[in-house]
Amino acid sequence: xxxSILRQFIxxxxxxxxxxxxxxxxxxxxxxxxxxxxxDLGIFLASFFITFSIYNFNRKTDEKxxxxxxPERFSFxxxxxxxxxxxxxxxxxxxVLIAFNRSIETAAILISPLIIATLYGxxxxxxxxxxxxxxxxxxxxxxxxxxxxxxxWFAIPFLATYYWFESIxxxxxxxxxxxxxxxxxxxxxxxxxxxxxxxxxGIKTLPVLIGEKRTILLLTLLNTASxxxxxxxxxxxxxxxxxxxxxxxxxxxxxxxxxxxASHMVNKKFLCDVIVDGEYIMAGLLALIGVMFF
Numbered sequence: 001x002x003x004s005i006l007r008q009f010i011x012x013x014x015x016x017x018x019x020x021x022x023x024x025x026x027x028x029x030x031x032x033x034x035x036x037x038x039x040d041l042g043i044f045l046a047s048f049f050i051t052f053s054i055y056n057f058n059r060k061t062d063e064k065x066x067x068x069x070x071p072e073r074f075s076f077x078x079x080x081x082x083x084x085x086x087x088x089x090x091x092x093x094x095x096v097l098i099a100f101n102r103s104i105e106t107a108a109i110l111i112s113p114l115i116i117a118t119l120y121g122x123x124x125x126x127x128x129x130x131x132x133x134x135x136x137x138x139x140x141x142x143x144x145x146x147x148x149x150x151x152x153w154f155a156i157p158f159l160a161t162y163y164w165f166e167s168i169x170x171x172x173x174x175x176x177x178x179x180x181x182x183x184x185x186x187x188x189x190x191x192x193x194x195x196x197x198x199x200x201x202g203i204k205t206l207p208v209l210i211g212e213k214r215t216i217l218l219l220t221l222l223n224t225a226s227x228x229x230x231x232x233x234x235x236x237x238x239x240x241x242x243x244x245x246x247x248x249x250x251x252x253x254x255x256x257x258x259x260x261x262a263s264h265m266v267n268k269k270f271l272c273d274v275i276v277d278g279e280y281i282m283a284g285l286l287a288l289i290g291v292m293f294f
Contacts, residue, residue, distance in 0.1 A: 017055030026284025069197030242290025
């Protein structure tokens with residue numbers, strides 16, 4: 001039976017990285033609002049382009065894992081590999097040009113996630129040293145795999161700040177920390193989905209080491225801690241009052257996908273590609289709603 005047009009559309013935008021890249025752009029938009037910076041199409045596009053390029057470069061380095069854990073995406077990437085690679089290369093060039101047009105500092109911040117992604121996915125540790133440190137790339141360091149994923153997104157508020165030639169403040173660090181926590185939770189949910197492939201390829205993620213149930217429990221506790229921490233931070237006046245809308249909305253959204261992951265009520269691939277990655281789009285929309293009414 002032929003696939004519906006909607007299903008084909010969802011598969012294209014999620015497996016190509018377009019959906020995630022749009023989420024990164026909206027997360028940047030959220031950061032500009034929280035830091036009281038002006039919105040500019042340039043930084044929106046730069047965030048989209050650099051995320052799109054990183055996503056598709058990573059698909060090449062993660063082929064072995066995808067073949068086991070996500071054969072549908074593997075087939076999609078192989079089928080369209082030429083177009084995706086060219087698109088990723090052009091996107092990377094556009095992103096860097098936009099950033100360099102503002103300042104060297106802006107370009108350096110923009111490029112930092114690309115550097116992290118390269119060290120994360122490419123085997124760069126020499127074989128003699130590999131025998132001692134027990135990893136060839138950052139994603140093979142036990143438990144810390146998702147830390148490096150979140151670290152790349154941690155740069156977004158700093159990118160927005162340098163883009164407008166502003167100084168780094170405590171608010172910049174707080175917004176970056178909020179994004180880091182949200183990305184970390186989402187990244188670990190992806191590890192729950194990919195647990196079989198990670199076991200077979202020797203990637204020691206949290207679900208591989210402690211199991212799915214304990215992982216979901218820890219993420220639920222982290223989600224709760226984040227909720228109350230940023231309620232307190234906003235109460236102290238360190239972030240705008242509409243941060244409460246973002247914080248409460250995103251935390252409730254997190255409880256939802258954590259429950260769906262634990263209950264197996266939704267296909268895990270759909271859960272991760274659409275619902276979990278949809279959190280970043282939700283963040284931007286909640287920021288827009290918050291700034292309109294607060």
